Amino acid sequence: MTALLARIKRFARSPQGRNAAASVRRAAADPRRRAQAQRLLDKLRGRRRH
Numbered sequence: 001m002t003a004l005l006a007r008i009k010r011f012a013r014s015p016q017g018r019n020a021a022a023s024v025r026r027a028a029a030d031p032r033r034r035a036q037a038q039r040l041l042d043k044l045r046g047r048r049r050h
Contacts, residue, residue, distance in 0.1 A: 011017040027033045 012021065028037075
């Protein structure tokens with residue numbers, strides 16, 4: 001498990017990881033994307049209850 005976390009940290013610090021994080025931040029700032037993500041989460045949570 002520690003090796004997996006180390007790989008994730010390494011990716012997050014890489015230029016590709018920083019670009020991915022910036023892309024996610026831009027998408028989260030968009031109201032349409034935020035609503036889309038909320039619908040997806042609601043759908044997933046609904047499935048777990050049944």
